[in-house]
Amino acid sequence: MTSILAPSRRAVLRTGLAATSLVAMPAILRAQGAAVKLGIIQPVTGALANDGDLGKLGAELAVQDINAAGGLKALGGAKLEIVFADSRSNPETAAQETERLNGEGVAAIVGGFGSGLCATASQAASRYDLPYLIDVGVADQLTKRGLKNTFRFSPSFGMVTKNALERLVALNDAAGKPARTVVIVHEDGLFGSGLAKLLQTELPKLGFEILETIAHPSPARDMANVVLRIRSLQPDLVIPSNYYGEFVLLARTMLQQRVRPKGIYAILGGGASSLRFVKEFPQAAEGVMDCNHWPDPKNPLTAELRKRTEAAGRAFAYNVPMNYSAVRLMAEAIEKAGAPDRQKIIEALSTQSFGSGVMPYGQSKFDTGQNTSAMPLNTQVQGGDVKVIAPEAFAEAKANFPLKA
């Protein structure tokens, strides 16, 4: 027994020491000349801090795992070293911080979160031919600006809505078409209004009738009026598109006012697949569906990541697996490039295909910067947990639709 345990304990000590020196004495690592610097940019302060914080955690876990498994093997076991930048939820700061990362000599950058933050950061990076892998900025334009350095790991807005509508029709058809009328509730910023506009043109073509499109500001003080209107319209389906605080307010007010449509179907919903919402308001969350970024539930690493996130005292959300997988993809790209050379990494990213970590993308391949294999999953809150209900290949549970009262 001891002979088996002893080396592993030593190995643990070794990784522990390496981790300590990574934090306390980066100078020593640099002296070895082996570490490859990877820029991680996330908004860990400001309005988007919660998301940025989780994204950062995902990136850190990936680097931990890569280094513990022997670093970048193609580069003689070189370790990855994170250079972190806080974009402070502000596009100008995102660009400034990218300049700083360039100054620190990073080989590539992963992260961004909000579309506006990704836009300025990747633009700044393009001036230095610095490879930039976007985690979740959804705006379609991000990969349509002709920037050779910019790649997006996750699906674009257009790809998500296309999937969301196809799956909505499939869901409705399978249940015998119980839903025909729809009310859209959206926040009045770029994200919510853009989605609402798209839905207004697409839903009628698919045989749905939009009874009303209700806009609200963020932050909203009150959802009573929105819910009053939903109650008077009696729609079969409510499609919300808003941020966490407002989504929670809406779901709770609907529950209180006894508004029970046949389904709540969020698209890139602010809180619909957040485990914090599920934990804090199980009653209001039960049955809510969402078409959003989500890791492959059948990959055992997903459950492990969730445990590690909870061990770090945080509620699991897609940001963790997304950034975990994006950093692993970037590490693979650096290995395929054979050197931490910016041009060679861009070349590798544009021409080769990569593993997708725990995301359900199969082999990721980039066409003009967009990962063409990326797609969202459909989830539903069932029994106090978030379960994948579509597509079939990834489903853990059957959809509960129409909702039974």
Next chain:
Amino acid sequence: MYAPQILIEAALNGLMTGAVYALIALGLTLVYGVLHIINFAHGALLTVAMFAVWGAFALVHVDPYVAMIAIVPLMFGLGYGLQRFVIGPASHGNDNNVLLVTLGLSIVLENGLLALFTSDTRALDSDAALQVIELGPLLLSTPRVIGFVAALAVTGLLWLLLNRTDTGRAIRAVAREKLGARLVGIEVDHVYAVTFGLGCACLAVAACLLMPTYYVNPRSGAAFVLVAFTIVVLGGMGSIAGALVGGLIIGVVESFSGLLLGDSLGQIGIFLIFILVLLVRPAGLFGARA
């Protein structure tokens, strides 16, 4: 057009929300009426109180309404201390300085909360939040009915305090004529601090009434303060009755314009009133008497 039931419900919702708005405006108008300063830290102090309510619930499992017993005196103490030891001394008797001090205070408070609690949005998971009172076909949210009644009660108490007690008389004396009050032996610095403390106590009550249905993050107070300013202008700067009536009017206007124009445009109603009051009756509804 909407069914009468929906319209009635919208009006009641407006009144109930308006009562809590009034309570927030009350603190603002009181401080303005006595100290003659606009307290820019009002929103940040509301956020502090909301975090206190959240903390009491999440950490010690105290119901928000019960927590009022502790949080109201605490916020009074905080307000008293701030005016007595920070705002007062830092102003050197100059009102312009006070503006900057309260503005600075709001920045310090907001960022302090950000450092302590991060920018996470938090809410209470309280069963009470989902209860309703059925009034015929109407469904009235229980916490908001409680909020309405409590806000009216607190306004009444404050009126009694100002009109029937020695402290109240001293506050009114200082508001009317600072030098005269000092000459007859009223300790002006103390009265200032008490007034500021009362303003904060109003915020504490408002926070306890809001939290069962609302959420808090380091910037949530700001959402209410702009409305509170409008109410103070509508009701008349420094008038308690004005704050109450103004709050109820603004609540109903917001509710109806939200229902009829959509929630994004609903704010228009509030700011139209703001401009109209400034044009037609700059002193506000009850301003002449204050």
